[in-house]
Structures are given as structure tokens and as C-alpha cells.
Amino acid sequence: MVSGVCVFDLDGTVVPNMKAKRKGRRRAGETAVKDMVNQCEAYGYEVAINTARSRVSSNIQKFLGELGIYMDDMPDGAVQTGRHSSRSKARGLHHIQEAYQVPAENVILFDDLLRNVKRARQNGYAGMHIRGGVMSHRDVQQGHGYFQTVSHLCTEHG
16 A cells, blocks of 8 residues: 655756756765655655656656656656646646545655745645755655654554
8 A cells, every 4th residue: 555655856856957966966866866765665655756847758767767766667647747837736746646546645745946845735745845956865864754753643643
């Protein structure tokens, strides 16, 4: 049974933006994303994509596979593309929620744009703001805190 869904934005979250590349944070970002994906899976969460890209190229799919994100294993509706505005990102989260049939509060968006994270939260989803153009070790620690809180609440109420 799926506990929830970790939804990753691509550009500036999983795929480093130019600022992160210039500062040499690409390798650390890749490690952080792998750690976060592993953490999601350890807590019974599946992985999905919600991106402004109009499509996810084969090169990006290969890169995602190296990070442990396999798009071929995702159900229909788990990859949302062309989500440019915070409103359309929230709609994408709704489609992902329906694809995995989990409560909204068990869908967590990882995104570099704070407005998208705020919109997700306004719509009942969890959201984590990724700062600095690529996921970092600090983000992984914050994610761990989120999962521990959710697990504690589930144990209390379950």
C-alpha cells in the first residue's frame, strides 16, 4: 500500500539551475536527491514529477534514472508536464493524488519556487521549498523531520 507521494519539480530542484552549476553544487545535489528518493521509499512513499517542462526528454529521464527516479514505473497521471503557474502546479498535484489514491496531506511537493510550495499548502498538500537551485543535505534533513512527524501522527491516530 502507498503511504503517500513525493512529487519533485525538475528545474532548480532535481536538475540544478545555472547558479548551482556555477557554484559546483551539482554533485552534492545529485547525492541529496538520491538520499531524498531513498527516504521517500523507506517511508512507503512513491515518486512523481510535476514540472513546467513541456515534456521530459530522454536525457533527463536517463539522469532521473541515475538518481533512482524511474518514470516508466509510474502510473498514468504521475508525471505532470507543462505546469508553469502555481495554480497549474496545484492542479498537477491533484492529478498525481488521484493517480496514487492518497490523501492530499500525504502528497509532498519539493519545489524551488516558494509560490508553488505556498499554493500547494493552500490546497491541502505538503510542500518543501528547495533553496539554492538544487536539493541540498539540509533539505534532506528537513524531509526526514517531515516523515518522522507524519509517521508519529499516523501511529497516534491509526
